[in-house]
Amino acid sequence: MRNLKERLDLCSINTATLGHREPLSRTIDRIASAGFGGIAPWRHEVEKANVAEIARQVKALDLTVTGYCRSTYLPAATHAQFVANVDESKAALRDAATLGARCFVMVVGGLPEGSRDLNGAREQVADGIAQLLETAREYGVPLALEPLHPMYAADRAVLNTLARALDICDALDPERSGFLGVAVDVYHCWWDPALQASISAAGLNDRILAYHVCDWLRETRDMLLDRGMMGDGVVDLAAVRENIERAGYEGLIEVEIFSKENWWRRDPDEVLCICSERLQTVC
């Protein structure tokens, strides 16, 4: 396993970790100044800035864009809406290419409002990914399917395990083109009894496109916005990274923390400083 001591060049910050409180260009500067090697920005902040300028800034600071967050949710109550959802992600893939992103993060979406058809939503997801894969190849930006924790199955993602994400990869990209893989986020996957086996399988097929860390707090107070800083929760982060790297992952370790009541209230440079320390000691 790689030693992260004094290797912040191997570490990336997802901008959500700072709570999206400042313009993206300021956030980029903070992350670069703190010594990190990578950044993962969100569409809503890129789309209200100038994507070409953002791309220039990121390149000038020698930051790797470890992922571009994220797809428009795919499942829809009508075909027209489904098509619109796919098209929005196609447009975002163009921006991902401009940014030089290592992957486009696919959070696939939950059940359409009012629906109880989980299998139907899962079929729409596979259809949408198949369509986006064509665009991903055109722009040269891989799609990283991110299974979300099962507690988001209703409203955010009907894709909830790494094993199922890999099934989709194998079905749609049997030739292992490099344009379809997974984003492994410990917050979503830490509980999964098949985690180690799925990571190994993903590695064998070169499917691991991103690795996200934070921690699961034993007393989680909010289902969305109470993620923990690495080391403050129950996840054996060193063990997961050991599996990930044994499986062949050589990319950056990206910190992604949603934390409305704690980390998003702190000074951004303090947050980056603590991320840096924890990455080097507990990840």
Add this chain to the structure above:
Amino acid sequence: MRNLKERLDLCSINTATLGHREPLSRTIDRIASAGFGGIAPWRHEVEKANVAEIARQVKALDLTVTGYCRSTYLPAATHAQFVANVDESKAALRDAATLGARCFVMVVGGLPEGSRDLNGAREQVADGIAQLLETAREYGVPLALEPLHPMYAADRAVLNTLARALDICDALDPERSGFLGVAVDVYHCWWDPALQASISAAGLNDRILAYHVCDWLRETRDMLLDRGMMGDGVVDLAAVRENIERAGYEGLIEVEIFSKENWWRRDPDEVLCICSERLQTVC
């Protein structure tokens, strides 16, 4: 699939649904008066009453005890604590026998405080179940392993899928004695892409000991105490019961709703009335 119309004798109420606001004997009377055929009480209410008296009352009212809730959490930081945890459940199994419970519900417990050893906790769980299985045979009360939703993996149950519960059953009770099986609760399992396959597998081995219903609210506000009334959420309840019954389940359908801000604030008879209506129309 059985038609539940005017068949409340096939339906049971877990006393948690009424919020544990009244003495158990009063709750038993309400549930029987409303016409339900079964009840599932909790240890904390039985243990502060007289178990023999409760058993007499339940029998006199011809109520089936669809489950006795629940085991003491098994994983512990020390061996002495682990032994104490097992012993507490052994004592509770005696009460389950007195009550004539169809099963003893096993909520296996999360990580010991301060631990990050998920595999270790899962091993302790298998050990503890093996020990309890002996006692279960002695008392003639089957153990129903209830996998909890993965969002409870840290603090309530490291057993999170039906598939893994069945693995434990097959390992510890290959002869299918009837004393080890599963409790299927839609709240915990509805998201699982392997749900249908696991239910079929469980049925083939006569492992389905209990079936619990409520609903998953699209906008869940509390991770523990915001379960929905059947029909108010996203679960296709009719489809799940069809699978359960096709797999051979002939037991009662038990309603278990934790709902601090909604159902636990309503009049108990109103809650029972709405449970009754929803059981007959959406379950």
